[in-house]
Ligand SMILES: Nc1ncnc2c1ncn2[C@@H]1O[C@H](COP(=O)(O)OP(=O)(O)OP(=O)(O)O)[C@@H](O)[C@H]1O
């Protein structure tokens with residue numbers, strides 16, 4: 001039995017200053033199915049979803065639901081049409097409480113039209129309890145981890161009882177266990193006849209949940225088929241329009257002196273007795289389940305958080321790091337996991353975002369050397385294939401993946417001796433990932449020490465000389481190249 005069409009998008013075109021984000025796009029989604037959208041960073045996926053959700057107006061084209069053309073005015077109106085959306089960029093207000101974030105925009109009111117806080121609290125607490133989450137409705141978002149905020153966004157979107165649920169990279173920041181929860185929920189949603197539009201750069205998960213796949217490139221639909229008629233290679237070749245290498249550009253490099261050593265680093269409640277070292281020319285990895293304490297260790301090391309005891313040595317000399325400024329002085333750079341909160345300056349241009357922490361490099365004799373700034377940043381942008389209309393475009397308008405690339409470029413330009421990369425390829429398309437691996441290799445070959453935190457095991461196995469595995473705030477073991485397997489990592493990662 002073939003399912004009825006729920007949502008149809010017809011001939012949608014959308015132009016932004018300097019870019020045609022969507023060019024005459026048409027496709028349709030059937031009831032009770034998962035329709036996956038694939039495409040490189042900047043292909044137009046999120047833009048189309050924002051049009052369906054009423055955030056942008058298309059220049060032309062229409063949206064048809066249940067056979068009737070609709071005019072979705074804004075996200076609240078979208079909900080009336082049975083549409084809800086999980087956004088790619090977690091754009092939350094840190095001071096908001098969980099209950100506020102759940103009901104913002106559609107506050108329930110009581111009989112005298114006053115906001116009904118009692119019912120808000122009850123509904124929120126019920127939902128949290130049902131989902132087994134250990135917070136209460138008054139917890140502020142800033143006190144939650146990235147994965148918790150993401151998971152709440154998912155639960156919120158699902159709780160609206162919508163028929164069309166858009167998920168724009170919902171798993172970019174949640175744990176594997178939460179991914180399983182999400183997939184269970186998707187199954188339930190399908191069973192009740194809802195349809196899901198799902199965007200992800202994680203190829204394994206696409207093939208696990210898709211019923212149909214549509215591939216975008218440069219704002220156009222390239223192809224749309226049932227999942228049975230696709231395989232990984234076909235999706236990738238349609239996405240990038242060229243052959244890409246699926247191996248890792250790891251080289252055997254000369255390993256130098258110890259650049260960084262961490263001794264018995266402890267922070268109550270986060271991590272305990274952490275010992276590790278990284279040499280020049282070496283790429284070390286940190287594996288572990290989300291919440292294992294990897295990010296916390298790096299944040300403390302970088303001076304973003306305090307630690308209780310332990311020692312940090314750079315070039316075998318003990319140093320004190322109390323702030324990111326101290327780290328930068330010691331030539332340490334860190335790409336943070338939560339790019340929204342710690343990475344970008346939204347109102348500034350792409351170029352400013354890339355050069356902000358590097359201005360010194362481009363200033364001599366009191367003058368900013370613009371041409372050199374442009375040349376250096378431009379080179380990184382080219383290597384990573386950053387898609388931006390101009391260098392002066394504000395960073396907000398770039399696609400999610402392209403924003404990530406700008407931030408990565410920023411840290412590459414600081415010319416660090418020690419570079420910490422927390423999930424550097426999250427949200428990056430398959431084509432650009434390889435370029436980033438090449439950059440990492442190049443940095444190591446220049447004698448820099450690299451620390452790579454990643455949830456993608458093949459990435460750690462393919463790129464690292466050694467991998468430390470953390471669980472419950474402690475390093476449970478260390479594996480060396482040739483001896484690093486997914487099984488061994490998972491074994492250590494699940495130790496108590
Ligand atoms: N508000 C905006 N103003 C100007 N340009 C925009 C705006 N939003 C998106 N764009 C541009 O439209 C193009 C498509 O962006 P979109 O966010 O839809 O890509 P995407 O396919 O979701 O990519 P990613 O995988 O990186 O999330 C990009 O070139 C982007 O810079």
Ligand SMILES: [Mg+2]
Nearest residue numbers: 046088399400
């Ligand atoms: Mg996007």
